[in-house]
Amino acid sequence: MTTPPTVLFICQHNAGRSQLGAHLLGVIAPGEFHATSAGLKPADEINPVVAQSLQEVGADTSAARPRLVTETDLATADVVVTMKPGLQLPAPIRGRHVEWEFPNPEHWDLDGVRGMRDAIAARVRILAGELSS
Template identity: 75%
Template sequence: MTTPPTVLFICQHNAGRSQLGAHLLGVVAPDQFIARSAGVSPADEINPVVAEALQEVGADTSAARPRLITSEDLATADVVVTMKPGLSLPGPVTGRLVEWEFANPEEWDINGVRTMRDGIALQIRGLAAEMLSSSRP
């Protein structure tokens, strides 16, 4: 059995955008990828409004904890998705680098986060479809 590709989502605090990315990949393409997330300067906890928006689409965020990005994360990911351009990473990306730009949802209400969630989900559907089609013989 082949190991699914690892997709790493990175944002500043690993409390919003990157959590949305990793959890939504699990919803959009269950069991097709290993989804991870991390931040450049992690917060203490996932943004509760982000967690609520993810739970609305069936994502379980109960074990989600922001964590610091490491050079090992960057070296082992097949695809690295930055959710904000210009992040200072702790090492080189050895896989494919994808840069998306989403605003920081830190002070947003649920309606704003839902809009972002849906925008990220659209991007993820495209990325997942592309990756799955390129891995087929």
């Protein structure tokens, strides 16, 4: 048995966009990948509206905690998905780099976050399909 590829999602605070990406990958392709997320300036907690939107699609966010992206993360991830162009990462990316552009949902209501969740889910489905083939 081979180890599942690691897919690292990165955004500024690791409270919204990157949490959506990692959790959605776990829902869309359970067990196929090791999905993780991190941020450049982590917030204290995951955005509660983001967590609620993820729970609606079956993601368990109870253990989700924003964390700082490390050089080791960037050196060991098979795929790094940055959720905003131009992020200043602390080290080079060793694996494949995928760059998406999603706005910061920090002050959004649930309906707004649902729209972003669904847009990220569509991208995650495509990425999972590419990585599985």
